[in-house]
């Protein structure tokens with residue numbers, strides 16, 4: 001069996017009058033993530049990890065921030081497109097491990113909904129998708145609640 005591993009990272013600023021969407025789940029909060037798309041940092045990190053595993057570049061290559069087509073894009077739809085790219089090359093996802101770094105809001109109550117959304121989008125079992133949360137101990141932009149970031153690792157297999 002062939003295996004490939006990829007990692008992804010993303011960060012978006014927090015701002016007013018924006019929804020907070022993480023892993024395709026809308027979370028009630030007084031601030032949301034700012035971006036050309038819906039700025040879903042978790043989904044962006046997962047997509048970059050999937051692409052990175054096969055040396056296929058990054059999401060900016062497929063969905064350029066300069067293209068109005070992706071304005072306010074639903075990142076879960078983009079994830080479906082990246083899933084198709086991976087599948088077309090004959091690869092399957094073995095598992096995903098990810099973490100969201102956010103000072104606020106508390107994400108623990110929402111992690112299961114995110115895992116449900118991501119696993120269903122990628123046709124995976126729930127236990128193949130791990131999503132964790134941690135604070136940045138009040139340090140740096142994330143710690144000052146000016147941004148939220150995320151890291152993801154994806155293992156692909158080909159039989």
Ligand SMILES: Nc1ccn([C@@H]2O[C@H](COP(=O)(O)O)[C@@H](O)[C@H]2O)c(=O)n1
Pocket residue numbers: 101102103104105106107108109133134135136137
């Ligand atoms: N936005 C967040 C951040 C963290 N959590 C949960 O709290 C636990 C402790 O976080 P520390 O950064 O203080 O280690 C962490 O394990 C998460 O379960 C959260 O729910 N939302």
Ligand SMILES: C[C@@]1(CO)OP(=O)(O)OP(=O)(O)OC[C@H]1O
Pocket residue numbers: 010011034035036037038039044059060061063064065066070073078
């Ligand atoms: C998906 C895209 C599309 O504009 O989202 P953005 O909100 O621009 O977010 P970023 O993570 O900076 O770059 C990825 C882009 O391709």
